[in-house]
Amino acid sequence: MTIDDRDGRPRGEPRRMATAAGARPTSRDLERYDGLFAARTKVMKSSAMRDLMALTERGDIISLAGGLPDTASFPPESFAAIMGAVAADSCARSLQYAPTEGLTTLKGCIAEVMAEEGTKIDPDDVLVTTGGQQVIDLVCKTLVDPGDVVIAEAPTYPGAVPTFCSYEADVVQISLDGDGMRIDELEDTLDALHRDGRRPKFIYTVPTFQNPAGTTMSLPRRKRLVEVVRERELLVLEDNPYGLLRYEGDPLPTLHSLDGGDFVIYLGTFSKILSPGVRLGWSVGPRPVLEKMNLGKQASDLCSSSLTQHFVAAYFAGGRWQDYVHSLKEIYRRRRDVMLDALADCFGADASWTHPQGGLFIWATLPDYIDTTDLLARALDEHVAFVPGRAAFLDGRGSSSMRLNFSGVGEADIREGVRRIGEVVREQIELYGTLTGSHPVVAPAEPAPAAPDPKLADVLQLPAPERRRRDARGG
Amino acid sequence: MSRVAVLKGGRSLERQVSLKSGARVQDALELNGHSVVGIDVGHDLVQRLLDATPDVAFVALHGRDGEDGTVQELLEAVGIRYTGSGVSACIRCADKVLAKHHMLDAGIPTPDFFAFNETAFKELGAGDALPAIERRLRFPIVVKPAGQGSALGIKFAAAPADLAGALVAAFSYGDKVLLERHVHGRDLAVSVIDGEALPVVEAVPRGEDFYDFEARYEIGRTTFICPAELPQQVAGHAQQLALDVWRVLGCRGFARVDLMLDAESGELTVLEADTVPGMTDTSLLPLAADAAGIPFDELIERVLELALR
Numbered sequence: 001m002t003i004d005d006r007d008g009r010p011r012g013e014p015r016r017m018a019t020a021a022g023a024r025p026t027s028r029d030l031e032r033y034d035g036l037f038a039a040r041t042k043v044m045k046s047s048a049m050r051d052l053m054a055l056t057e058r059g060d061i062i063s064l065a066g067g068l069p070d071t072a073s074f075p076p077e078s079f080a081a082i083m084g085a086v087a088a089d090s091c092a093r094s095l096q097y098a099p100t101e102g103l104t105t106l107k108g109c110i111a112e113v114m115a116e117e118g119t120k121i122d123p124d125d126v127l128v129t130t131g132g133q134q135v136i137d138l139v140c141k142t143l144v145d146p147g148d149v150v151i152a153e154a155p156t157y158p159g160a161v162p163t164f165c166s167y168e169a170d171v172v173q174i175s176l177d178g179d180g181m182r183i184d185e186l187e188d189t190l191d192a193l194h195r196d197g198r199r200p201k202f203i204y205t206v207p208t209f210q211n212p213a214g215t216t217m218s219l220p221r222r223k224r225l226v227e228v229v230r231e232r233e234l235l236v237l238e239d240n241p242y243g244l245l246r247y248e249g250d251p252l253p254t255l256h257s258l259d260g261g262d263f264v265i266y267l268g269t270f271s272k273i274l275s276p277g278v279r280l281g282w283s284v285g286p287r288p289v290l291e292k293m294n295l296g297k298q299a300s301d302l303c304s305s306s307l308t309q310h311f312v313a314a315y316f317a318g319g320r321w322q323d324y325v326h327s328l329k330e331i332y333r334r335r336r337d338v339m340l341d342a343l344a345d346c347f348g349a350d351a352s353w354t355h356p357q358g359g360l361f362i363w364a365t366l367p368d369y370i371d372t373t374d375l376l377a378r379a380l381d382e383h384v385a386f387v388p389g390r391a392a393f394l395d396g397r398g399s400s401s402m403r404l405n406f407s408g409v410g411e412a413d414i415r416e417g418v419r420r421i422g423e424v425v426r427e428q429i430e431l432y433g434t435l436t437g438s439h440p441v442v443a444p445a446e447p448a449p450a451a452p453d454p455k456l457a458d459v460l461q462l463p464a465p466e467r468r469r470r471d472a473r474g475g
Numbered sequence: 476m477s478r479v480a481v482l483k484g485g486r487s488l489e490r491q492v493s494l495k496s497g498a499r500v501q502d503a504l505e506l507n508g509h510s511v512v513g514i515d516v517g518h519d520l521v522q523r524l525l526d527a528t529p530d531v532a533f534v535a536l537h538g539r540d541g542e543d544g545t546v547q548e549l550l551e552a553v554g555i556r557y558t559g560s561g562v563s564a565c566i567r568c569a570d571k572v573l574a575k576h577h578m579l580d581a582g583i584p585t586p587d588f589f590a591f592n593e594t595a596f597k598e599l600g601a602g603d604a605l606p607a608i609e610r611r612l613r614f615p616i617v618v619k620p621a622g623q624g625s626a627l628g629i630k631f632a633a634a635p636a637d638l639a640g641a642l643v644a645a646f647s648y649g650d651k652v653l654l655e656r657h658v659h660g661r662d663l664a665v666s667v668i669d670g671e672a673l674p675v676v677e678a679v680p681r682g683e684d685f686y687d688f689e690a691r692y693e694i695g696r697t698t699f700i701c702p703a704e705l706p707q708q709v710a711g712h713a714q715q716l717a718l719d720v721w722r723v724l725g726c727r728g729f730a731r732v733d734l735m736l737d738a739e740s741g742e743l744t745v746l747e748a749d750t751v752p753g754m755t756d757t758s759l760l761p762l763a764a765d766a767a768g769i770p771f772d773e774l775i776e777r778v779l780e781l782a783l784r
Binding site for chain 2: 050051052054055058368369370371373374375377378380428431432434435436437
């Protein structure tokens with residue numbers, strides 16, 4: 001007997017019930033359904049990693065692993081007042097279905113949010129979705145056939161990985177540095193794919209305060225990326241959940257605003273500026289693409305919650321949404337600074353980490369002989385957790401890095417959490433020193449996307465190799 | 476019919492697997508007509524056991540606490556009978572190093588090894604012994620935590636430069652680490668119920684590099700074959716070794732013994748024994764029982780009866 005992909009039993013042999021004759025089958029007897037599962041359900045990530053991550057949710061753990069906004073800062077009396085207004089003004093409508101593309105009033109709010117970042121859009125071009133995550137799903141549903149290439153950053157948002165996998169995409173990851181995605185590497189990769197007769201369907205990027213790296217794509221790279229996709233007629237999925245959470249530096253234009261919306265599908269969300277509990281995100285993109293996504297959404301869930309759409313619309317009608325974002329920024333800026341200070345105190349010379357100008361995450365990289373998946377097991381003993389870097393790669397890279405979140409826990413816990421992680425790191429470094437007879441202060445494993453390298457600005461100006469050759473011939 | 480407390484979950488790294496095993500065991504017990512209470516093992520374990528007053532506890536708790544004799548000791552203390560091995564067998568099996576020493580003493584073949592705790596490296600200069608160990612075990616060397624049940628922390632050092640990192644990783648899971656000669660060959664498992672060996676299961680990593688250890692423990696990347704396609708004599712020998720291990724380590728109820736079949740020499744060696752084997756729908760012991768014509772419900776009933784005997 002072979003327990004294989006589809007069916008645990010030899011071909012042709014009738015399936016015998018695992019339970020005693022006459023007994024009621026139980027829903028947990030998974031093997032009975034195994035033959036019914038689609039091939040795409042077989043694409044699963046390492047169970048060891050998943051089991052480890054499940055432990056980070058234990059109550060007695062300081063978890064720097066999450067990506068949670070601090071919803072405790074939202075005033076309960078505001079919540080009550082908004083819900084009261086929804087009940088008074090739109091009780092029946094908020095209990096009814098909404099149009100698939102979303103409520104008109106909410107689309108106006110979305111245009112307002114995007115204008116805050118300097119991106120002007122027509123509210124008619126908005127598709128309201130059930131969280132930003134649904135945009136990733138709908139874009140894959142619309143564009144990806146099994147085996148199609150999707151380009152992502154290395155590291156990429158860990159939550160996008162299962163979505164790509166469930167559509168059986170072939171994900172190719174492009175390195176990041178302090179200036180965001182390496183566009184030179186992107187162009188080389190596109191050339192190589194072109195030579196193999198493969199055209200990627202879209203390029204997935206979180207250009208601003210990237211999850212997990214915390215880096216921001218520089219303006220020259222943004223411009224070049226937009227040029228590249230225009231030249232090659234590819235789509236970009238610009239995932240921008242954190243753009244308004246900037247704690248320092250000047251805002252940069254979104255890819256959507258640089259491109260005018262021809263080749264950029266924009267993903268926005270209320271999760272980080274108001275609440276992930278309302279499960280509302282949106283997409284703005286080329287109309288033909290958005291129409292297909294709309295059909296896909298109809299098939300998925302008909303519409304996003306009318307109740308929360310009315311809630312958000314009523315909240316925006318109050319005219320104070322920017323104040324709340326401002327208060328969040330104050331909280332998160334302090335927490336970021338506390339984490340950066342704690343890292344400097346506790347990680348010292350043994351590690352490097354990013355200095356995000358906004359968003360929720362810091363990416364730290366340790367010496368290459370430390371495996372952060374194993375380190376997490378040790379850290380859990382000290383009741384502290386982070387996301388091992390491997391979760392952000394599909395190819396086994398990232399094993400010496402970790403993602404640290406500073407938005408979801410208070411300042412004291414951040415300090416204590418980083419202190420505990422620093423302690424186990426130091427322990428391992430000392431042990432390694434003992435084992436190798438040295439006391440290494442080793443440079444971090446991979447070039448962590450830290451401070452922008454001025455030399456890289458030049459990289460951007462380099463034409464793509466293929467074009468260079470063409471130019472050479474032309475000249 | 477009995478009142479049964481199913482102990483599951485807990486705080487070990489194998490919590491998720493244990494929750495799955497426990498849920499499936501609970502279903503089977505309910506189908507068999509028992510009155511069942513599931514206990515996610517935590518601070519209130521003893522109190523909950525005292526409140527539930529079960530006739531018997533079904534230990535479906537993997538990893539730390541469940542397999543190292545801790546929970547068994549508590550059950551002894553409060554006078555509740557339980558499934559599987561007793562305290563001493565759990566202690567011997569949960570510590571892979573101790574288990575291997577017992578095997579060696581009894582003449583049961585197990586891959587050559589060395590084991591040290593962190594203190595040996597920190598205070599006794601054990602690092603200086605590594606070259607000698609490398610010469611004796613020869614690369615590649617398997618490095619694993621002595622007390623960790625799942626695949627986590629198992630590293631494969633192909634060259635001297637890998638060894639320190641592998642040791643650091645393994646020490647993340649516990650105080651004692653095992654360096655073991657790597658056997659190039661086939662992964663076999665023999666489950667034992669009440670001193671009776673079930674058909675041999677083989678785990679075959681699918682289309683992966685032989686050295687890719689991760690592959691062996693990722694869902695969908697390993698195929699399990701039962702009964703393993705082995706000459707009858709080899710299968711019989713594997714079963715006999717499993718029974719020898721069972722006896723030497725003093726197991727009770729049920730257990731699973733993992734072995735390697737060397738591709739070149741054809742030699743069988745025993746890696747370890749597991750006193751609380753997985754009971755999920757992809758676990759090896761239920762698979763082997765099924766191949767022997769024992770449906771899951773019947774398997775659970777037998778394990779329960781053995782505890783009440």
